[in-house]
Amino acid sequence: MQRDELDGWLRLALTPQLGPVAARKLLGAFGLPDAIFAQGEAALAEAVGSALAQSLRQPPDGFEAQLEATLSWLAQDPARRQVLTLADADYPAALLTTEDPPLMLYRMGRVGTTPQRALAVVGSRNATPQGLQNARRFSRTFAEAGVTVVSGLALGIDGAAHEGALDGAAPEAVATIAVVGTGLDRVYPKRHLELAHRIAERGMIVSEYPIGTPPLAANFPRRNRLIAALGQGTLVVEAALQSGSLITARLAAELGREVFAIPGSIHSPHARGCHALLRQGAKLVESAQDVLEDLRFVLPAASPAASEEEEAEGEDAPAGDPLLAAMGYDPIGLDALIERTGIPASRLSARLLELELAGEIARLPGGLYQRQASA
Structure with a gap:
């Protein structure tokens, strides 16, 4: 984009009110x-109107500095950084279906490739170990099928979805798209800095916010409409009743996109949002193949099964007893718990017996254990 062209679009986008x-x-x-x-x-x-007309007659405060910052950001890596406007032929057609497509769209990564098939995967920031595993495994299967996974780079389900897509995508594919609520010169949360770099190498990071925009709370719900629009469907892995994931699902439904939800334990607060979506007509899914078949995407070839469980980061697990947090709310075996927690079998068995006697967990047929609902 030439300086004069960027000047006009940026001034228009930044005009107050x-x-x-x-x-x-x-x-x-x-x-x-x-x-x-x-x-x-x-x-x-x-x-x-006259008020806006007066605002348009002069550049916004700080405009020249913003223009220079944007040009500098683009110049650092012209092949992998891009600013699109509504007038560009490469502007994503999917975003034009929204009521208010961004005037300008900042992109970083594999900007020369337009994914033909994409699916939004969203969910709780404070996810359970089972939820993180589901997000990672489903997204890996989607990527193996050549489907780009779209999410929001947040902690919890979003991060696991991006990770799974990076694991499963072909080297030449746009593995995943992260739609963020900051300028593309910043990464939020900072714990995802390394993940953001990997997404930029093998996928794309997208924002409607100017370079230098900090992580303002109001920006994150707003970016959800872009996540919903870029996917041909939206899968909600885990969600509370009041969550941004349900906003994304609602926006997807309003756009005519399919909404899918993974059911969970009736005792889990992380499953209540998904259950609410199912009551409202979302499609219940038990496997990634359910989603691929519904959207008529080509199924991936059979691949070796992944390990039974994946270690979850403590920061993403529910607060309280670490063992209960590692269990989640679904039935789980002793071997899987050993892998998740690293606790030796003898000590783990003793601890499970204590929790069972305390009424915190129940022993199920087949050597499984399940966390009980709080009184």
């Missing part, structure tokens, strides 16, 4: 930003 609806109205009335800024105040006022 000018929302996307008014900006598109101006574009429809006058054409490209250069033509908009060439209009007199009377013509602008007729289109968007």
Whole structure:
């Protein structure tokens, strides 16, 4: 993008109080930003009112610094950094189905490749070990089938989904797309810095926010509409009743996309959001193949089974007893618990007996254990 072109679009996007609806109205009335800024105040006022017309007559505060910062960011890696506008042929067609597609879209990574098939995978930040494992395994299978996994780079389910996609994707594929709520010169949360670098190498990071934008709380729910739009469907792995994941699912349904949900234990607060979606008409899935078949995506060839369980990061597990956190809410065997916790079998068995006698867990047929609901 040339400096003059970027100048016009960036000025339009940063004009105070000018929302996307008014900006598109101006574009429809006058054409490209250069033509908009060439209009007199009377013509602008007729289109968007006198207050906005006055704002449009002069560059926003700090505009030159923002322009230079954006040009500098692009120049650091021109082949892998990109700013798209609504006027660009490469602007993602899927985003045009939203009510307010971003005027500008910042992309970093494999920007020269447009994924043909994509699926949003979202869920709780405070995920259970089982939820993290489900997100990772499902996403790996999707990637093996050539489906790009779209998520939000948050802790918990989002991070596990990106990891699974990176594990399963072919070397030349766009493995995963992270839609973020900051400028692309920043990574949030900082614990995902290394993951973000890997996504930029083998996938794409996308934002509608200008370079330098910090992690403002209001930006994250708003970016969910882009996650929903970029996927041909949305899978919710785990979610509380009040969560951003349910917002994403609702937005996907409003766009006519399929919504899928993984059921969980009736005792788990992490399953209540998914169960609510199922009652509202989301499709219940028990395997990644269920989703692939419903969307008529080609199924992957059979691959060797992964290890029975994957170690979950303590920061993503529920608070409280570490062993109960590692169990999650689904039935689990002794071997899997040993792998998750690293506790020797003899000590683990003794601890399980203590929890059973205390009524915290129940012993099930087949040598399985399950966490009990709190009284």
